[in-house]
Amino acid sequence: MTPLIELSGITKSYGHVDALNGVDLTLHDNEIIGLIGDNGAGKSTLIKILSGVESFDSGTMRICGKAIDPKRHSVRAARRMGIETVFQDKSLGESQSIWRNFFMGRHRTNALGLIRVQHEKKEAMRVLTETLGLGGAGLSAGAPVSVLSGGERQGLAIGRAMYFNARVVILDEPTTALAVKEVGKVLGFTKTLKQGGKSGIFISHNLHHVYDVADRYLFIQHGRVVHEARKENESPESLIKTLMKWS
Ligand SMILES: Nc1ncnc2c1ncn2[C@@H]1O[C@H](COP(=O)(O)OP(=O)(O)OP(=O)(O)O)[C@@H](O)[C@H]1O
Ligand SMILES: [Mg+2]
Known part of the structure; x- marks a missing residue:
């Protein structure tokens, strides 16, 4: 089966800074990969390229087998191809x-072009409460996003990606700065994505979190994938050892 995402030899420089030095990465259907690496290794740059925020300098990128022209890729184009990023x-x-x-x-509109407010409110709440199991006191359709907890915010973004049928959901450090209970929710949402047949890319400095949700781990160093490991051959402890070795 054609991989959802195939990157080969991707490079990206910011002036004199070589952020990516030839990244190879493959993401398969219904697979979650974890990106592991030190600060400045190039993880965020990589996902910005995938999600259309930044363009790449050289190499090839294929999404569902289709070669992507870096000059024409954009957040909108990535979304159209089913790639959603949760910053x-x-x-x-x-x-x-x-x-x-x-x-x-x-927005969903009616024949007159007006937003179907009640329908959208109902659907948003259905995804957040039924699909993701959120039930916090401040959670109501009309409440401002500012009242949401960190985990609920991640849930909103992940729920949106699920509702609009993203094939790949990219999560850049979704558990950073969250309380333990909230972390549990975000890890749970990521597993829900996988159970729903989706794929994902999960970045975290917490190797226990990455270990928990991902099927495969890519170690990034100086803008390159230097090592790959699979869950069935690893434990959280062995991942930490590998990180020490490669950083
Ligand atoms: N817009 C930019 N201009 C110049 N340099 C940049 C820019 N964005 C990233 N860099 C540099 O590229 C390198 C890779 O950065 P990136 O943000 O991809 O790292 P990261 O692996 O996500 O790190 P962290 O774990 O700290 O989030 C770093 O050296 C960074 O300083
Ligand atoms: Mg980063």
């Missing part, structure tokens, strides 16, 4: 209501 905070409008935020840029 830690940037993608959430703080003062917006939960339901508006959920449907941001993709």
Whole structure:
């Protein structure tokens, strides 16, 4: 089967800084991969390229077998191809209501072109409460995003990606700065994605979190994938040892 994502020899420089030095990466259907590496290794740069925020300098990128022209790739194009990225905070409008935020840029309209407010409110709440199992006191369709806890915010972004049928959900450090209980929720959402047949890329400095949700681990160092490991051959402890060896 054609991989969902295939990167080969991807390079990216910011002026004199070589952020990526020839990255090879393959993501298969219904697979979660974990990106592991030190600060500045190139993890975020890599996912920015995939999600269309940044372009790459050389190498090839294929999404569902289709070669991507770096000059024409964009966040919109990536979304159209089913790649959704959940950034830690940037993608959430703080003062917006939960339901508006959920449907941001993709509102459902009626024959007159008016937003179907009640339908959108109901759908947003259905995904958050039924699909993701959230039930916090502040969670109501009309409440502003600013009242949500860190885990609920991640849930909103992940739920949106699920609702709009993303094939690949990219999560860049979704558990950073969350309380233990909230971390559990975000790890749970990521597993829900996998159970729903989706694929994902999960970045975290916490190897226990990465170990838990991913099927395969890629170690990134100086803008390259230097080592690959599979869950069946690893424990959280052995991943930590490998990280020490490669950093
Ligand atoms: N816009 C930019 N301009 C210049 N240099 C950049 C830019 N973005 C990233 N870099 C550099 O590229 C390298 C890779 O950065 P990147 O953000 O991809 O690392 P990372 O692996 O995500 O690190 P962290 O774990 O700290 O988030 C770093 O040396 C960084 O300073
Ligand atoms: Mg980063």
